[in-house]
Amino acid sequence: MVDMGENQSKEIDTHFSALYSTIMHVDMDAFYASVEQLDFPEYRGKPIAVGGMDKGVISTASYEARKFGVRSAMPVYQAKKVCPQLIMRPVRMMRYQEVSAHVMDILGSVTPVVEKISIDEAFIDVAGSVRLFGAPVQIAQYLRSEIKNNVGISASVGIANVKYAAKMASDCAKPDGLLYVSPEETLSFVQSRPVRDLWGVGAKTLQILQRQGIHIVGDIANISRDRLVALLGQAQGIHLYELAHGIDTRKVHAPAEEKSISSEQTFYTPLYKVADVEEVMLSQAHVLARKLRGKKKSAKTISIKIKFSHFQSLTRSRTLIEDVTTAEKIYNVAKELLRDIDVRSGVRLVGLRVSQLNYGAMAQLDIFGDSGRQENVEKAMDKIKDRFGSALVSPASLVKNELKAENREKNTGKKKN
Numbered sequence: 001m002v003d004m005g006e007n008q009s010k011e012i013d014t015h016f017s018a019l020y021s022t023i024m025h026v027d028m029d030a031f032y033a034s035v036e037q038l039d040f041p042e043y044r045g046k047p048i049a050v051g052g053m054d055k056g057v058i059s060t061a062s063y064e065a066r067k068f069g070v071r072s073a074m075p076v077y078q079a080k081k082v083c084p085q086l087i088m089r090p091v092r093m094m095r096y097q098e099v100s101a102h103v104m105d106i107l108g109s110v111t112p113v114v115e116k117i118s119i120d121e122a123f124i125d126v127a128g129s130v131r132l133f134g135a136p137v138q139i140a141q142y143l144r145s146e147i148k149n150n151v152g153i154s155a156s157v158g159i160a161n162v163k164y165a166a167k168m169a170s171d172c173a174k175p176d177g178l179l180y181v182s183p184e185e186t187l188s189f190v191q192s193r194p195v196r197d198l199w200g201v202g203a204k205t206l207q208i209l210q211r212q213g214i215h216i217v218g219d220i221a222n223i224s225r226d227r228l229v230a231l232l233g234q235a236q237g238i239h240l241y242e243l244a245h246g247i248d249t250r251k252v253h254a255p256a257e258e259k260s261i262s263s264e265q266t267f268y269t270p271l272y273k274v275a276d277v278e279e280v281m282l283s284q285a286h287v288l289a290r291k292l293r294g295k296k297k298s299a300k301t302i303s304i305k306i307k308f309s310h311f312q313s314l315t316r317s318r319t320l321i322e323d324v325t326t327a328e329k330i331y332n333v334a335k336e337l338l339r340d341i342d343v344r345s346g347v348r349l350v351g352l353r354v355s356q357l358n359y360g361a362m363a364q365l366d367i368f369g370d371s372g373r374q375e376n377v378e379k380a381m382d383k384i385k386d387r388f389g390s391a392l393v394s395p396a397s398l399v400k401n402e403l404k405a406e407n408r409e410k411n412t413g414k415k416k417n
């Protein structure tokens with residue numbers, strides 16, 4: 001009775017989301033500064049700050065520096081005044097993005113509903129994950145320890161049944177904490193917090209409210225909607241009225257599903273040999289497999305694209321019965337697709353694409369088979385690459401092309417965020 005099963009599971013989900021708060025706001029603690037302390041152990045336990053090099057202001061201060069009163073957006077000279085031993089570090093955005101991607105991957109391992117709102121924070125909704133992973137608090141504890149153990153920095157988590165309350169809860173939990181607000185507690189929790197903690201309340205609004213003697217969210221709740229609209233204008237007035245009464249209909253929005261992942265390389269000097277094209281495909285297969293694993297996805301369709309010197313181009317694709325996740329399998333299919341193509345007129349572009357993506361590590365099904373073993377080998381390589389960069393771990397013949405492929409991707413791609 002398939003139908004009954006499905007109905008039943010829907011009922012259970014609704015039941016859980018009424019019982020538990022399931023919206024989490026995950027926020028990395030002093031993110032840039034924490035990454036510096038992770039990468040340079042000599043800065044751990046010391047007051048450091050990131051930023052300052054060009055604009056002369058602090059981006060992020062470590063908690064050790066915050067004790068002295070160093071804050072974000074503070075001019076460096078002022079920070080040095082309140083904390084003379086402050087160590088300044090330059091912003092290394094590429095590295096922070098890399099760490100951020102790793103954190104987002106961990107969040108994605110418990111739910112596909114991940115809404116990244118900045119480099120170091122995201123909302124997730126675990127309503128659909130409760131049956132599989134346990135109560136939201138357990139999931140949050142798991143995520144916090146995964147981030148600490150695998151990335152090496154700390155995240156604070158707030159859980160509530162509406163987005164803005166979850167964000168307020170993570171603020172309260174900082175640093176390195178977890179705060180769960182049950183559905184029944186949400187309203188009183190929110191109303192007890194200062195107005196400035198409300199998500200989206202800027203300095204101007206804050207000033208207007210403070211002039212009226214409004215300091216905590218509960219004060220707003222005591223004011224009529226009309227008066228708030230008169231004070232703050234239609235949109236902001238109604239918005240704050242609703243927030244003060246615990247109303248927030250905003251859902252956690254996962255980004256649109258990716259339909260495919262691809263990698264392409266162009267050549268100024270055309271390739272005339274099958275072996276050369278295959279070598280490019282092998283490196284692309286590694287790039288794609290790594291991305292698939294990062295997204296906990298598998299693919300069913302593999303396509304190749306070849307452009308010739310005379311600008312003619314063609315594509316070939318094959319859909320497989322089973323899902324693939326490994327570079328080895330992707331490469332083997334690509335090689336077969338290439339077999340019937342005559343490359344002797346010169347290849348100017350080689351592209352490899354995987355599509356029909358499925359969420360979930362399908363390869364677990366044959367974890368004891370060959371591809372399971374291959375996947376583990378490739379996963380181990382991913383880990384090393386995450387730590388030391390790509391060039392270090394690849395079969396020697398691949399290193400050159402892989403670097404080229406990655407550069408190309410950096411140049412072309414803002415396909416995803």
Ligand SMILES: [Mg+2]
Binds near residue numbers: 027028029120121
């Ligand atoms: Mg943060």
